[in-house]
Amino acid sequence: MKLILGLLFFLAAHIVTWFQLYGQFVWGWFKSNNFILALFGIPISYLFIYGTKHSVAYFDGTMWPVRFVGFGVGILVYAVFVGIFFKEGITLKTLTSLLLSLSLIFIQVFWKT
Numbered sequence: 830m831k832l833i834l835g836l837l838f839f840l841a842a843h844i845v846t847w848f849q850l851y852g853q854f855v856w857g858w859f860k861s862n863n864f865i866l867a868l869f870g871i872p873i874s875y876l877f878i879y880g881t882k883h884s885v886a887y888f889d890g891t892m893w894p895v896r897f898v899g900f901g902v903g904i905l906v907y908a909v910f911v912g913i914f915f916k917e918g919i920t921l922k923t924l925t926s927l928l929l930s931l932s933l934i935f936i937q938v939f940w941k942t
Contacts, residue, residue, distance in 0.1 A: 832883070832938065834883040835879075835884030835895070835898070836884075837880075838876050838879045838883060840906065842876035842877045843907075845873050845876065847906055849873065851910070852866070855914050884899070894938075897933040898933070898938070900930070904926070904927065904930040905930060905931070
């Protein structure tokens with residue numbers, strides 16, 4: 830359950846962060862309301878804090894797995910949203926990077942030392 834909570838918090842944080850940063854290229858409101866968007870940094874920070882807290886608990890206090898899992902989730906969110914909102918296809922280079930990101934997550938979750 831700790832891992833699921835950690836992943837959900839990281840997923841939510843990366844989704845909100847994506848809109849905060851890239852919404853300016855999709856909607857005019859985002860482009861002209863930088864200060865309001867900057868305020869979203871506060872709830873985003875809480876999401877990352879709780880994602881880290883639950884993930885570290887799952888990995889018995891070790892830090893490296895949490896970093897890799899959080900990074901992998903962020904890469905996957907980015908890939909999905911860039912495809913949806915900007916219609917950028919996935920090249921072989923991008924696909925390789927996505928597979929490496931998934932590998933990072935799976936290695937950290939399933940490879941027990």
